[in-house]
Amino acid sequence: MHMFSGISINEFRGKFTTEDDCLRYILDKKLADGYSCSKCQHGQYGKGRKWHYLRCKKCGYDASATAGTLFHKCKLGLLKAFEIAFRISVRKKGMSSCELAKEFGCQQRSAWLWKAKIQEAMKSSGKHALSGDVEVDEFLVGGFSAGQPGRSHGSKDLVVLAIEKVKDKNDKITIGRAYCRVIDDASADSLKKIFDEHIAPQASVKTDGWRGYWPLGKDWNITKEKSDKGAGFPMLHIHIMNIKGWLRGVHHQCETHRLQQYLDEYHFRFNRRGFLSSIFDKLITKMTLAKPISYKMIKCELNT
Ligand SMILES: [Zn+2]
Numbered sequence: 001m002h003m004f005s006g007i008s009i010n011e012f013r014g015k016f017t018t019e020d021d022c023l024r025y026i027l028d029k030k031l032a033d034g035y036s037c038s039k040c041q042h043g044q045y046g047k048g049r050k051w052h053y054l055r056c057k058k059c060g061y062d063a064s065a066t067a068g069t070l071f072h073k074c075k076l077g078l079l080k081a082f083e084i085a086f087r088i089s090v091r092k093k094g095m096s097s098c099e100l101a102k103e104f105g106c107q108q109r110s111a112w113l114w115k116a117k118i119q120e121a122m123k124s125s126g127k128h129a130l131s132g133d134v135e136v137d138e139f140l141v142g143g144f145s146a147g148q149p150g151r152s153h154g155s156k157d158l159v160v161l162a163i164e165k166v167k168d169k170n171d172k173i174t175i176g177r178a179y180c181r182v183i184d185d186a187s188a189d190s191l192k193k194i195f196d197e198h199i200a201p202q203a204s205v206k207t208d209g210w211r212g213y214w215p216l217g218k219d220w221n222i223t224k225e226k227s228d229k230g231a232g233f234p235m236l237h238i239h240i241m242n243i244k245g246w247l248r249g250v251h252h253q254c255e256t257h258r259l260q261q262y263l264d265e266y267h268f269r270f271n272r273r274g275f276l277s278s279i280f281d282k283l284i285t286k287m288t289l290a291k292p293i294s295y296k297m298i299k300c301e302l303n304t
Pocket residue numbers: 037038039040041042056057058059060061
C-alpha cells in the first residue's frame with residue numbers, strides 16, 4: 001500500500017471510508033519490516049480467524065492488526081480515531097481534547113485519552129541529535145488553569161529548550177529542529193538530560209552564563225553568551241514565546257499538567273513542518289510500533 005500523503009480533510013475522507021481501510025493501513029505498517037510473533041518471535045504467519053488477524057505458524061498465537069499497538073482497545077472506532085490523529089497532525093496548532101470532543105461528538109474523557117495516546121507516539125525517538133549550531137536556554141511555564149488563561153497559579157514548571165540554527169533556501173538563518181524537556185531544577189544534572197538525548201557531542205552549543213552549564217563543557221563544545229534578557233538569543237526566545245502562546249491559546253481550557261507530552265506534541269509537528277504530506281503517515285507508523293497504554297498508565301504518569 002502506498003503512503004497516504006493527503007493534507008486536506010477531503011483527501012483523508014476519500015482514502016479512509018471504513019474501519020477496514022484503517023485496519024489495512026495498520027496491518028501494512030505492522031508488516032513493513034516483516035512479521036514477528038509477539039509470543040515466540042517466530043517469523044512466519046498464516047491466516048487468522050479474520051482477514052486482519054495473523055496466526056503464528058509456530059505457536060498458533062492469533063493476533064489482530066491492532067494488538068500490541070496504541071490502537072489496541074480503542075473505543076472510539078478506528079475511523080474516528082484515524083481522523084482525530086489526522087487532524088492533530090496536519091493542523092498547525094493541533095486540537096485540544098475539548099475541541100475534539102465537540103467536533104467528534106464524543107465524551108471529553110474519550111477524546112482526552114485518545115489524544116494522550118497520540119501524544120505518546122509523538123515522543124521523540126532521540127535518534128536524530130542536533131549537531132550544528134545549537135542554542136540552549138531554560139524558561140518557566142505555568143499558571144494555566146480553567147478560566148484564568150495565563151494567570152499565575154502558584155507553581156511553575158521549568159523547561160529547557162534546544163534549537164538548531166540552519167540556513168533556509170534563501171540563505172537566511174532560521175530554526176531547523178528543536179526539542180524541549182521539563183526539568184526539576186537548573187542544575188547541571190538536570191540540564192544534562194537534554195544534552196544526552198538531543199545534542200550530539202560535535203555540535204557547537206551556545207548558552208548564557210548560568211553555572212549549571214559549566215560542567216557540561218567537559219563533553220560538549222559550549223560557548224557562553226550574555227543573554228541580556230533574551231536579546232542575545234533572539235530566535236530561541238521567539239520559539240519560547242510561540243510555545244507559551246500555543247499552550248495558552250489552544251489549551252488553557254483543558255489540562256496542561258502533562259506538560260512534557262504537550263511539548264512533545266508541539267515539536268513533533270514543528271520538526272516536521274516542512275514535511276506536511278508525510279506527517280500523518282509517520283504518526284500512524286509510530287502509533288503502530290508503540291506499545292499499548294491504558295487510561296490507568298496515563299493517570300499513573302500524572303502522579304509521578
Ligand atoms: Zn508464535
